[in-house]
Amino acid sequence: MLFPMKILVTAKRVEDPESKIKVKPDGTGIVPEGLKYKINPFDEIAVEEALRLVAKHKGETVVVSIGGKEVHEQLRHAMAMGVDRAVWVNHTGPLDQMAIAGLLKKVCEKEKPDMAILGKQSIDDDQNQVGQYMAEWLGWGQATFASKHESLDSDAEKSKTPALVVGADGKTVKVVREVDGGLGTVECTLPAVVTTDLRLNQPRYAPLPGIMKAKSKPIEELTPAGLGVDVAPKLTVLKMSAPAPRKAGIKVPDVATLMQKLKTEAKVI
Amino acid sequence: MPIVLIYVEAQPDGNLRKASLHALAAGAQLAQATGSELHGAVLGKDANKLADMVKGYGLKTVHAASAPHLEHALAETHGPAMAELAKSIGATWVGAAATAVGRDMLPRAAARLQAAMATDVMGISGSGNDVVLTRPMWAGSVMADVKLNTPVKCFTVRATEFPAAQAGAAGEVKAFNAPAPTVPTQFVEFKEVKSARPELTEARVVVSGGRGTKGDFKEIEALADELGAAVGASRAVCDAGWVPNDLQVGQTGKVVAPQLYIAAGISGAIQHLAGMKGSKTIVAINKDPEAPIFQVADYGLVADLFKVLPELRAAIHAAK
Numbered sequence: 294m295l296f297p298m299k300i301l302v303t304a305k306r307v308e309d310p311e312s313k314i315k316v317k318p319d320g321t322g323i324v325p326e327g328l329k330y331k332i333n334p335f336d337e338i339a340v341e342e343a344l345r346l347v348a349k350h351k352g353e354t355v356v357v358s359i360g361g362k363e364v365h366e367q368l369r370h371a372m373a374m375g376v377d378r379a380v381w382v383n384h385t386g387p388l389d390q391m392a393i394a395g396l397l398k399k400v401c402e403k404e405k406p407d408m409a410i411l412g413k414q415s416i417d418d419d420q421n422q423v424g425q426y427m428a429e430w431l432g433w434g435q436a437t438f439a440s441k442h443e444s445l446d447s448d449a450e451k452s453k454t455p456a457l458v459v460g461a462d463g464k465t466v467k468v469v470r471e472v473d474g475g476l477g478t479v480e481c482t483l484p485a486v487v488t489t490d491l492r493l494n495q496p497r498y499a500p501l502p503g504i505m506k507a508k509s510k511p512i513e514e515l516t517p518a519g520l521g522v523d524v525a526p527k528l529t530v531l532k533m534s535a536p537a538p539r540k541a542g543i544k545v546p547d548v549a550t551l552m553q554k555l556k557t558e559a560k561v562i
Numbered sequence: 563m564p565i566v567l568i569y570v571e572a573q574p575d576g577n578l579r580k581a582s583l584h585a586l587a588a589g590a591q592l593a594q595a596t597g598s599e600l601h602g603a604v605l606g607k608d609a610n611k612l613a614d615m616v617k618g619y620g621l622k623t624v625h626a627a628s629a630p631h632l633e634h635a636l637a638e639t640h641g642p643a644m645a646e647l648a649k650s651i652g653a654t655w656v657g658a659a660a661t662a663v664g665r666d667m668l669p670r671a672a673a674r675l676q677a678a679m680a681t682d683v684m685g686i687s688g689s690g691n692d693v694v695l696t697r698p699m700w701a702g703s704v705m706a707d708v709k710l711n712t713p714v715k716c717f718t719v720r721a722t723e724f725p726a727a728q729a730g731a732a733g734e735v736k737a738f739n740a741p742a743p744t745v746p747t748q749f750v751e752f753k754e755v756k757s758a759r760p761e762l763t764e765a766r767v768v769v770s771g772g773r774g775t776k777g778d779f780k781e782i783e784a785l786a787d788e789l790g791a792a793v794g795a796s797r798a799v800c801d802a803g804w805v806p807n808d809l810q811v812g813q814t815g816k817v818v819a820p821q822l823y824i825a826a827g828i829s830g831a832i833q834h835l836a837g838m839k840g841s842k843t844i845v846a847i848n849k850d851p852e853a854p855i856f857q858v859a860d861y862g863l864v865a866d867l868f869k870v871l872p873e874l875r876a877a878i879h880a881a882k
C-alpha cells in the first residue's frame with residue numbers, strides 16, 4: 294500500500310527566461326519596461342513532480358510564494374496545474390536567500406509536509422541556495438538537482454523508474470541527482486527537501502477547467518513579522534552592470550578562410 | 563590572523579577535482595585582500611593523500627578529516643564538517659569551487675554558520691571589511707557587485723574566472739575530527755558517464771552541437787577527436803536524450819572557457835551563452851545568418867553543419 298503524502302512546493306515570480314534583461318544606466322537594478330513574468334521554470338518542474346507523486350500516493354499539495362500581491366499570479370498558475378491550496382508570504386522589497394529560507398522553514402514548521410520540493414535555482418538570482426539553507430535549518434535531509442529524463446510521451450518513458458521514489462513504508466525517498474560526471478542517487482529520511490533540475494520532468498499545461506477551478510482555491514496570507522522572521526538582507530547588491538561585451542567578430546565565407554583565421558589570427562590550431 | 567578556508571574536492575576516483583585549484587587561487591586573492599591566512603580542508607574516507615598533494619599550493623595549513631562517513635561528499639556530512647571546522651579555527655571566509663558538490667554542500671555549511679553566501683563568484687575587489695564580490699545574475703545578463711554582511715561569509719568560485727593555483731612552498735597538514743552526521747541521508751550509487759575524451763571544463767578545445775544536429779553527433783565527435791577536444795551540447799540536445807546531461811553547457815550546465823569553442827547548430831540562447839562566452843575564440847556554424855550565436859562568435863560560418871564539419875575536419879587533419 295502507499296501512504297498519503299503532503300508535499301509543499303514553491304512558486305517564485307521571475308522574469309520570463311525569454312525576456313531580454315537590461316541594466317539601468319545608474320546600476321540600481323534592471324529596466325522593468327517590457328518584461329513579462331512567469332513562475333520560475335524550476336519551480337514549475339517542482340509543482341509537476343509533486344502532482345505526480347500525489348496522484349500516485351494520494352495526499353495534498355500546497356504551494357508557497359513570497360513577494361508582493363503580484364505573486365498571486367504564480368500561485369494561481371500552480372493551482373491551475375492542480376495544486377490544492379496556496380500560502381502567500383506578503384512582503385515587498387529585496388529578499389535574500391537567507392530570508393527566503395527562514396520564511397520557508399517557518400511555513401514548513403506550520404504545514405508539516407512530508408517533503409518540500411523547490412527549484413534548484415531561481416533564474417533571476419541564480420544563487421542555488423534556498424533549499425540547502427532550509428534543509429539544514431530544519432534538520433532535514435536534502436536531495437538537490439533531482440533529475441532524470443522522463444517524459445510522459447512514450448510507454449518506454451512511462452515504464453522507467455521515476456527520479457523520486459518514496460519507500461513502501463512512506464518513511465524515505467530515493468532521489469536520482471544530476472551531478473558532475475554522471476547521475477548519483479541518495480536516500481533521504483522523510484521529511485526532506487528536494488530541489489529540481491531541468492530534466493526531472495516536462496511540466497503539464499494548466500488545463501482550462503484547472504484554470505477555472507484555481508480561481509476559487511484558497512490563498513492564505515502570512516507575513517514575515519507574523520512568522521517571526523527577520524528579513525533584513527544579509528547580502529546587499531551594491532551595483533549592477535552589463536557584462537563586458539565581446540569584440541565584434543566576422544563572418545567567413547568558407548572553411549578555407551576559417552582555417553586560415555584560426556591558424557594565423559587566433560593561433561588556436 | 564583571520565582565515566580564508568577553501569574546501570578541496572575529491573572526485574569519485576579520489577583524485578583532486580581541478581576546479582578546486584581555481585577556488586584556491588580565488589581564496590589566495592581573498593586572503594591577500596583581507597590580510598588572512600589561506601587554509602584548505604580535505605574530507606574523505608582517507609583524506610591524507612589528497613591533503614599531502616594540495617598542501618604545496620600556497621596553503622598555510624590543510625585540515626584533513628578522515629572518517630568512513632565522509633567517503634561520499636554528501637551535504638549532510640561534508641556541510642556540517644566544514645561549518646564546525648570553520649568555527650573551530652575561526653575562519654571568516656569559507657569557499658569552494660562552484661561544482662555540483664560545492665553548490666550542494668556549501669550552502670548547508672553556510673546555514674549552520676549563519677553566513678550569507680555568494681554563488682559563482684567571478685571577481686574579488688576592495689579590501690578588509692569592504693570586500694566586494696562580483697557574480698552573475700539572470701544567466702549572466704547582469705554582473706552584480708555584492709557585499710556579504712554576516713560575520714562569517716561563504717562563496718563558490720566560477721573556476722573559469724581564476725587561474726589555477728600554482729605549486730609553491732608546502733604548508734602543514736593537520737588532522738581534525740568531523741562531527742558525526744545527525745541527518746541520516748544515505749549514498750546509494752553513482753553512475754558515471756565514462757568518456758575517453760577530455761573533461762568538458764578542462765579541455766583546451768570544445769566542440770558543441772545543438773538541435774541543428776538533429777541528434778546525429780557523429781560529425782561533432784569526429785571533429786572533437788581530430789582536435790583532441792571535449793564534446794559539449796545545448797540543453798535541447800541533452801533534453802532530447804541525444805547525449806548525456808553532463809555535457810550541457812550553459813546557465814544550468816557547465817561553464818567552460820576553452821581556447822577554442824566551436825558551436826554547430828546552436829542558436830545561441832542567453833542560457834547557452836552564459837556557459838561559453840568567456841571562451842577565448844568562438845566559432846559558430848549555423849544555417850541561419852540571424853542566429854544570436856553570431857553576436858558572440860569571432861568567426862561565423864553561415865552554412866549547413868553536415869556539409870562543413872567534414873570539410874573542417876579534413877582541413878585540420880591536413881594541417882597536422
Ligand SMILES: Cc1cc2nc3c(=O)[nH]c(=O)nc-3n(C[C@H](O)[C@H](O)[C@H](O)COP(=O)(O)OP(=O)(O)OC[C@H]3O[C@@H](n4cnc5c(N)ncnc54)[C@H](O)[C@@H]3O)c2cc1C
Pocket residue numbers: 310334335416771772773774775795796797798799810811812813814815816826827828829830831832833834837847848849850853865866867868
Ligand atoms: C531555466 C532555463 C535554463 C536553461 N539552461 C540552459 C543551459 O544551461 N544550456 C543551454 O544550452 N540551454 C539552456 N536553456 C535552453 C535555451 O533557452 C535554449 O532553448 C537552448 O539553448 C536551445 O538549444 P539549441 O540552440 O540547440 O536549439 P535551437 O534554439 O532550436 O537552435 C538550433 C539551431 O540550429 C540551426 N540549424 C538547424 N539545422 C542546421 C544545420 N543543418 N546546419 C547548421 N545549423 C543548423 C538553426 O538555425 C538554429 O539556430 C535553458 C532554458 C531555461 C528556460
Ligand SMILES: Nc1ncnc2c1ncn2[C@@H]1O[C@H](COP(=O)(O)O)[C@@H](O)[C@H]1O
Pocket residue numbers: 303304305306333335336357358359360390393410411412413414415416418419420421422423424
Ligand atoms: N520569493 C520566493 N518565493 C518562493 N520560493 C522561492 C522564492 N525565492 C526562492 N525560492 C525558492 O528557492 C529556490 C532556489 O532559489 P535561489 O536559491 O534563489 O536560486 C527557487 O527555485 C524557489 O523554489
